[in-house]
Amino acid sequence: MTQKKGSCRWEVMGDCLTVRQDDGSILTPTADEIFSFVVEGKQSPSLPECSEEELGRIIFSRYPALLELRIEPGPGDIGIQLAAVAVTENSEFAINDIRTRHADHIVRDNCWYPLIRENLEEIQGFLERAALDNPGHLSLRQFLSLKSFSTRTHSIRDLTGRSKFTAGDLLDKTQELPEKFSGELYPYQMEGFQWLRLISKEGIGAILGDEMGLGKTIQVIALLLSEMKRGEHFSMVVAPGTLLENWRREIGKFAPVLLTCVHQGADRTGFPSQLRNADVVITSYDTLVRDISMFRQINWNIVVLDEAQAIKNPDTRRAKTVKRIPRRVSLAVTGTPVENQLRDLWSIMDYVMPGYLGDLSTFLKQFGNDRQGASALEPLITPLMLRRHVVEVAADLPPRIDIPQILSLDSEGAEDYENLRNEINAEYGEAASLVALGKLRMYCTHPFLINPNTGDPVAVSPKYARLIEILEEIFSNRQKSIIFTSYTGMADLLVSDIHSRFGVFTACIDGRTPIKERQNMVDRFSGIFGSAALVLNPRAAGTGLNVTAANHVIHYNLEWNPAIEDQASARAHRKGQALPVTVHRLYYEKTVEDVINTRILRKRDIASAAVVGHSGDEDAADIFSAIRISPLSKGNES
Numbered sequence: 139m140t141q142k143k144g145s146c147r148w149e150v151m152g153d154c155l156t157v158r159q160d161d162g163s164i165l166t167p168t169a170d171e172i173f174s175f176v177v178e179g180k181q182s183p184s185l186p187e188c189s190e191e192e193l194g195r196i197i198f199s200r201y202p203a204l205l206e207l208r209i210e211p212g213p214g215d216i217g218i219q220l221a222a223v224a225v226t227e228n229s230e231f232a233i234n235d236i237r238t239r240h241a242d243h244i245v246r247d248n249c250w251y252p253l254i255r256e257n258l259e260e261i262q263g264f265l266e267r268a269a270l271d272n273p274g275h276l277s278l279r280q281f282l283s284l285k286s287f288s289t290r291t292h293s294i295r296d297l298t299g300r301s302k303f304t305a306g307d308l309l310d311k312t313q314e315l316p317e318k319f320s321g322e323l324y325p326y327q328m329e330g331f332q333w334l335r336l337i338s339k340e341g342i343g344a345i346l347g348d349e350m351g352l353g354k355t356i357q358v359i360a361l362l363l364s365e366m367k368r369g370e371h372f373s374m375v376v377a378p379g380t381l382l383e384n385w386r387r388e389i390g391k392f393a394p395v396l397l398t399c400v401h402q403g404a405d406r407t408g409f410p411s412q413l414r415n416a417d418v419v420i421t422s423y424d425t426l427v428r429d430i431s432m433f434r435q436i437n438w439n440i441v442v443l444d445e446a447q448a449i450k451n452p453d454t455r456r457a458k459t460v461k462r463i464p465r466r467v468s469l470a471v472t473g474t475p476v477e478n479q480l481r482d483l484w485s486i487m488d489y490v491m492p493g494y495l496g497d498l499s500t501f502l503k504q505f506g507n508d509r510q511g512a513s514a515l516e517p518l519i520t521p522l523m524l525r526r527h528v529v530e531v532a533a534d535l536p537p538r539i540d541i542p543q544i545l546s547l548d549s550e551g552a553e554d555y556e557n558l559r560n561e562i563n564a565e566y567g568e569a570a571s572l573v574a575l576g577k578l579r580m581y582c583t584h585p586f587l588i589n590p591n592t593g594d595p596v597a598v599s600p601k602y603a604r605l606i607e608i609l610e611e612i613f614s615n616r617q618k619s620i621i622f623t624s625y626t627g628m629a630d631l632l633v634s635d636i637h638s639r640f641g642v643f644t645a646c647i648d649g650r651t652p653i654k655e656r657q658n659m660v661d662r663f664s665g666i667f668g669s670a671a672l673v674l675n676p677r678a679a680g681t682g683l684n685v686t687a688a689n690h691v692i693h694y695n696l697e698w699n700p701a702i703e704d705q706a707s708a709r710a711h712r713k714g715q716a717l718p719v720t721v722h723r724l725y726y727e728k729t730v731e732d733v734i735n736t737r738i739l740r741k742r743d744i745a746s747a748a749v750v751g752h753s754g755d756e757d758a759a760d761i762f763s764a765i766r767i768s769p770l771s772k773g774n775e776s
Contacts, residue, residue, distance in 0.1 A: 169243040169252035203251035343468030343490035347525035351720035377444035379422035380600040384544040446470035450482035552769040613669040619690035648675035
């Protein structure tokens, strides 16, 4: 039916220009239809003829209003909020219904502005992907989603002005440790736990990138225990195979109520139902790759990747497999989130928040592997990475931090060790002495000491591989380390390999070094700006020297007498040291080194680390234990 002119009329309804028909129904013309009618005098076939009386009060702009989303601090600087703004030639104003908006124009203060349809649809798409109905308060997940989009469009602006906004202002500072947590956290560790709880609450992922020695493991264990309290089970820790026992013992120490299962070795289960009996499953990267079909049958709550730089290469089978695990929360724990290039960080972030940094090819085009690229990337990464350095939290720390590195021999190493143990047992039996155990100690130090070889020392020794990982992090922070070993063969290997592998100053002081040259060697080491390593024999260089230039002490093989170890540690941990000293103690579980460690702890407990004599009965008991203990023995669950 053709309507007569004047039977319909133009009206401003809300912030839209509409047409009210004579039957009371409302039409919302497009911006093109309105512009053609008002400016060009052309009547759209889809619109009825209308009275122009209402149009005379409106000023029509030829230039569109551009829409943008603005991420801003919330009221009183608390929280984060989102505003949608229309920017015109001379002014700007907020829009509240942008997600559900159908009209591609807007009327504000009697001024009419067209909108760019592509601009409107892009903004609506961002809101939809961030699960936002309309502007207002932002959750951390929504904030991160919009922040990632902001690098690819001019339609989103981050005005918070604080890259660490989420790690501070959004924390629930009232969050307390779980009741059954057996330990205490330093203030910065408590903040780390609260931050991890925020990440878990949001159901996203994050990188815990604290520097070595700051207790990343204990913060994660507190989180895992808090999740159990909420009834969230079936979490998993994936770590290098050598560190599985370390994780099991640390969880047993700080959260003994958590039931752990170490899924590793030939006797591991093939049934997902058995894994569900544990609160925390601990497995290695290699085992995860082999058993991925089983792991994918469980919807995991939290999956923790320890030493997450293990997936820095996105093209490896390991990295691809890890990212296929069904999980609610993804945590990457690493002291070296960027080892060589920004591509490393992309791969870890692709696990933590899939899609957050876009695909790899787009990422590489957007962020060059240089200072400028890193600076552009930092605002995106910082909200999802908590990284503290020792120097920043030194006031919270004790002057000495002891880190046990409880390692496991691989299957081949365990077999070789067992053969040596059987030989010693057959030859000496009950007549064995501490000296008779020398071959076992040498094998634990490095297989090359038993069977000289010129191959890669990392390939045949999990302990040496772990040492290299520790040094990588120490050197990446431009710090120094002293390494104690009682074997000259090991000292020579360390000096040669560390220098060639890292290109840093590496020297040795042992019984072969003339006494008058020892202090000169220390002075050279101390005078180097940046990374360096000094290999010391605990008897020849364990007393008298002052090596406070190093803030890391590594006991590569343990000594029977705790006094020798303590005097060696005191080379760096003494007056004049400006930083807390981190003492790393590397030893294999279920070997003679495990017995030595137990002996050291027992004697320290009795004598507070004083020089204590020992009885023959004590020696006999320790020797018997060392001969009996086997890395092939079963018993992984607690």
